[in-house]
Amino acid sequence: MENTFGISIIGAGRVGWHLAQGLSAAGHPINEIWSRRHSQAQELAERLPAARVVHTLDFSQSPSRLFLLTAADAALEELVRHLILPTGALLAHTSGSQPLDILKKTAGHTGVFYPLQTFSKEKPVDFTQITICLEAADYASMQLLDAAARALGAQPLPMSTQQRRQLHLAAVFASNFSNHLLRIAHELLQQSQLPAALLDPLIRETLEKALSLGPAAAQTGPALRGDAPVMEQHLRQLFGEPAWLELYRLLSADIQKWKKP
Amino acid sequence: MENTFGISIIGAGRVGWHLAQGLSAAGHPINEIWSRRHSQAQELAERLPAARVVHTLDFSQSPSRLFLLTAADAALEELVRHLILPTGALLAHTSGSQPLDILKKTAGHTGVFYPLQTFSKEKPVDFTQITICLEAADYASMQLLDAAARALGAQPLPMSTQQRRQLHLAAVFASNFSNHLLRIAHELLQQSQLPAALLDPLIRETLEKALSLGPAAAQTGPALRGDAPVMEQHLRQLFGEPAWLELYRLLSADIQKWKKP
Numbered sequence: 001m002e003n004t005f006g007i008s009i010i011g012a013g014r015v016g017w018h019l020a021q022g023l024s025a026a027g028h029p030i031n032e033i034w035s036r037r038h039s040q041a042q043e044l045a046e047r048l049p050a051a052r053v054v055h056t057l058d059f060s061q062s063p064s065r066l067f068l069l070t071a072a073d074a075a076l077e078e079l080v081r082h083l084i085l086p087t088g089a090l091l092a093h094t095s096g097s098q099p100l101d102i103l104k105k106t107a108g109h110t111g112v113f114y115p116l117q118t119f120s121k122e123k124p125v126d127f128t129q130i131t132i133c134l135e136a137a138d139y140a141s142m143q144l145l146d147a148a149a150r151a152l153g154a155q156p157l158p159m160s161t162q163q164r165r166q167l168h169l170a171a172v173f174a175s176n177f178s179n180h181l182l183r184i185a186h187e188l189l190q191q192s193q194l195p196a197a198l199l200d201p202l203i204r205e206t207l208e209k210a211l212s213l214g215p216a217a218a219q220t221g222p223a224l225r226g227d228a229p230v231m232e233q234h235l236r237q238l239f240g241e242p243a244w245l246e247l248y249r250l251l252s253a254d255i256q257k258w259k260k261p
Numbered sequence: 262m263e264n265t266f267g268i269s270i271i272g273a274g275r276v277g278w279h280l281a282q283g284l285s286a287a288g289h290p291i292n293e294i295w296s297r298r299h300s301q302a303q304e305l306a307e308r309l310p311a312a313r314v315v316h317t318l319d320f321s322q323s324p325s326r327l328f329l330l331t332a333a334d335a336a337l338e339e340l341v342r343h344l345i346l347p348t349g350a351l352l353a354h355t356s357g358s359q360p361l362d363i364l365k366k367t368a369g370h371t372g373v374f375y376p377l378q379t380f381s382k383e384k385p386v387d388f389t390q391i392t393i394c395l396e397a398a399d400y401a402s403m404q405l406l407d408a409a410a411r412a413l414g415a416q417p418l419p420m421s422t423q424q425r426r427q428l429h430l431a432a433v434f435a436s437n438f439s440n441h442l443l444r445i446a447h448e449l450l451q452q453s454q455l456p457a458a459l460l461d462p463l464i465r466e467t468l469e470k471a472l473s474l475g476p477a478a479a480q481t482g483p484a485l486r487g488d489a490p491v492m493e494q495h496l497r498q499l500f501g502e503p504a505w506l507e508l509y510r511l512l513s514a515d516i517q518k519w520k521k522p
Binding site (some may be wrong): 117131170173177189198209210218220221224230246257 | 335377379381392427454467468470472475476477481482488505516
C-alpha cells in the first residue's frame with residue numbers, strides 16, 4: 001500500500017471539517033469536497049491546499065482512493081444511491097449508528113470510520129485522544145482505514161456494527177444525557193437566583209472521581225445512602241416540574257436497585 | 262472579634278475530617294472531637310495538635326466558640342436534644358438539606374456552614390475551589406461563620422434555607438445523577454465486551470464544553486437533532502433493560518421539549 005492516498009469528503013459538517021483538515025495535515029491530499037450546502041464545502045476547501053468543491057456525486061474520474069461519507073445519518077441512503085465511484089475505491093461512512101450494509105448499493109469496497117468524540121467547529125481536535133471505530137467488508141479496506149486513523153494520530157479499533165451501536169448508545173448516556181442533567185441543574189439554580197457557576201467545582205470533582213475511581217466506586221448521594229427524608233423533600237421541591245420529578249424518581253430508584261460493588 | 266477561635270467537631274465523617282484539618286491548619290485550634298464511632302474520632306484527633314476525643318455531648322466546660330455539627334442529616338435532631346453548649350457559643354450544621362431551625366432546641370446561637378463539594382477521605386481538598394453556603398440567625402454568628410470560611414480559603418456565600426435546598430437538589434442532578442449515567446454507560450460497554458476507558462476522552466470533552474460554553478449551548482445528540490430512527494434503534498437495544506429504556510425515553514423527551522437557545 002502506498003504511504004499516502006487521495007481522499008474525497010462527502011459532507012462538510014463538523015466531522016468532515018475536522019477529518020479533512022487532520023488527514024490533509026498528515027500528508028493525504030484532500031482532492032474533492034461535496035456538500036449539500038455549497039458554502040460549507042467552500043469554507044472547508046479554502047483551508048486545504050489541493051481541494052476543490054464539486055457539485056456532482058459522479059466521482060468516476062476522481063484520483064481519490066478513500067471516500068469519506070460524513071453526511072448526517074438520515075442523508076446516507078439517498079447519497080449512496082447517487083454516488084458513482086472510481087473502480088477499486090473505498091467508501092466509508094463516519095456514523096456511530098448506521099450499519100456497514102447501508103453502503104452496499106455502491107459497487108466498490110465499503111467501510112466504517114467512526115471517530116468517538118463530540119466535535120465543535122470552532123474547537124481544535126486532539127486526535128491522539130480519540131478512538132476511531134473501524135469496520136470493513138474486506139482486509140485491504142480495513143488496512144486503508146487503519147492507515148488513515150493512524151495518520152491522524154488516533155487509536156484505530158475494529159469492532160462489529162453491533163458493538164459500535166452499543167458504544168454509540170453508551171456515548172449518548174455518558175455525553176448527551178449527562179450534559180442535559182447539568183442543564184437541569186443550572187436551571188434549578190436560576191429558579192432560586194443562584195449563579196450557575198456555583199456548581200462548577202463540584203462538577204469537575206465528580207468527573208475526576210468518576211474517571212479515576214470509576215463511576216461505580218465514585219457514586220454518592222441521598223439515593224445511594226437511602227436517605228428517604230431528603231429524597232422526599234427533593235420530590236416536593238420538584239412539584240412544579242413533573243418531568244424532572246419523574247427523572248429524579250427513576251434515577252434514584254435505579255441507583256438504589258444497583259448494588260454498589 | 263478575635264482572630265482565632267476554638268472549635269469543636271461533632272461527627273468525624275468525611276466532612277468533619279476535612280473541615281477540622283483545614284481549620285486547624287488555618288490557626289483555629291480544634292479542641293474536642295465527638296463521634297458516635299470512637300475510632301473515627303481518634304483517627305482524626307491524631308492529625309490535630311490540640312484535639313482530644315470526648316465521650317459526652319456536655320460541652321458546658323469547653324473553651325470552643327464554634328461547634329460544627331458534621332454528623333449525618335438523620336442524626337441531627339437526636340444529637341441536638343442531648344447537646345449542652347457553653348454560653349454564647351455558636352452551633353452550626355453542615356447539611357445541604359436541613360433547615361437552620363433544626364438547631365433551635367439548643368439555647369445558644371445557630372447557623373449553617375454547608376461546603377458545596379463531594380469529599381473523599383483519601384483525597385486532599387482544595388478549599389479555594391469551594392463555596393461554603395452560610396446561614397445564621399444573627400449578625401455576629403454570620404460574622405463568625407464568614408471568618409471560618411475565609412480562614413479555609415473558601416468562598417463564603419450567605420443564602421436562605423430554601424436556596425440551599427435548591428442548590429443541594431441541583432447538586433444531586435449535576436453530580437450524583439450524572440455520575441450514575443456514566444455508570445450505565447460503562448455497563449453498556451461491558452455488555453458488548455468493550456473497554457470502559459473508551460469513553461473517557463468523550464466524557465472529558467463533554468464536560469469541558471459544558472463548563473466553557475454552558476450545558477445549554479453544548480447540548481448535542483440524537484434527541485436534540487430529532488433523529489427518530491437512531492432513537493428508535495437505541496430503544497430496541499435497551500429492550501432488556503426496562504429502567505434504562507425508560508430513562509432514555511424521559512431524558513430524550515425532556516431534551517426535545519426544551520428549546521435550545
